[in-house]
Amino acid sequence: MRIGMVLPDLSDSYLKLARQMGVTDIVAVLPPRYRTGPVWEFVPLLALKEKIEDAGLHWTVIESLPISDRIKLGLPGRDEDIENWCKSLRNIGAAGIPIMCYNWMAVFNWLRTSFTTRVRGDALATSYDHKLMEKAPLTEAGVVTEEQLWESLEYFLKAVVPVAEEVNVKLAMHPDDPPLSPIRGVARIMINPENFQRLIDLVPSPVNGITFCQGCFAEMGVNIPETIKHFGRQGKIFFAHFRNLSGTAENFREMFHDDGDTDMFAAMKAYYEVGFEGPMRPDHVPTMEGDDNTRPGYSLLGRLFAVGYMKGLIEAVEKTM
Numbered sequence: 001m002r003i004g005m006v007l008p009d010l011s012d013s014y015l016k017l018a019r020q021m022g023v024t025d026i027v028a029v030l031p032p033r034y035r036t037g038p039v040w041e042f043v044p045l046l047a048l049k050e051k052i053e054d055a056g057l058h059w060t061v062i063e064s065l066p067i068s069d070r071i072k073l074g075l076p077g078r079d080e081d082i083e084n085w086c087k088s089l090r091n092i093g094a095a096g097i098p099i100m101c102y103n104w105m106a107v108f109n110w111l112r113t114s115f116t117t118r119v120r121g122d123a124l125a126t127s128y129d130h131k132l133m134e135k136a137p138l139t140e141a142g143v144v145t146e147e148q149l150w151e152s153l154e155y156f157l158k159a160v161v162p163v164a165e166e167v168n169v170k171l172a173m174h175p176d177d178p179p180l181s182p183i184r185g186v187a188r189i190m191i192n193p194e195n196f197q198r199l200i201d202l203v204p205s206p207v208n209g210i211t212f213c214q215g216c217f218a219e220m221g222v223n224i225p226e227t228i229k230h231f232g233r234q235g236k237i238f239f240a241h242f243r244n245l246s247g248t249a250e251n252f253r254e255m256f257h258d259d260g261d262t263d264m265f266a267a268m269k270a271y272y273e274v275g276f277e278g279p280m281r282p283d284h285v286p287t288m289e290g291d292d293n294t295r296p297g298y299s300l301l302g303r304l305f306a307v308g309y310m311k312g313l314i315e316a317v318e319k320t321m
């Protein structure tokens, strides 16, 4: 299994820290200071890729190249945005970065109702309580339907999958978080395993697959090892987010990796059983004492703990298989 990581930035110091943790893969975006227009250009992507390689690591995942609401909502102008997205995708492929993690959450991204929920030792975790959202006003986008999102997704995939195939970049869809529909009038479609299967079958291709975000699938209330096997056997898990939590989509809190509802050993074993070798990155963690809570879910100390735990599980699985 290859462990990947999102770093606070791509400085020499953080790259070194990642290597010291036993991380092999870097999950990153092109930093804003290198973006000169709507397209991510080839040369800065290549230079950054080389910097990561020179530090002894591999940049294997882009998470994420933003997809505009014009594309996700199927609005006028989407063709121009898709064209630019494809230009960036070509540059990413040419630079040799093989996986694109993306999502189909329109209007707003992952959503929580608290970033200061106390978990073990009063570490600060994120949580979601759907009851608190009952009176939330509609967004500026008004009512967005599931049909609209399926149409726009199919339109997008039919345009980008041939390009992704040509440049050898795998498209790995991340679930909606929380997987509930609608929220604030905005439908969500990447909310259950059936819809992920529909995504895979919508435009069949070796590059059309998923990011198995264990947290989101746990929120869905599904059997995690079985669901890993379902998609893994089809060779459709391109990337994994390792995360634990307690509760369900309507009401959950994120937990330390060794302290939630999911049997993390059984989950890790399932990845091995279907031959998934990574990359896998620690996803959200509680903010630990000594770290500030400015990037909830991405405490460096919390993730240091998570990677240690993951490496322990990996060793246990490898020695008992």
Ligand SMILES: [Mn+2]
Residues within 6 Å of the ligand: 174, 213, 214, 215, 216, 241, 283
């Ligand atoms: Mn995730």
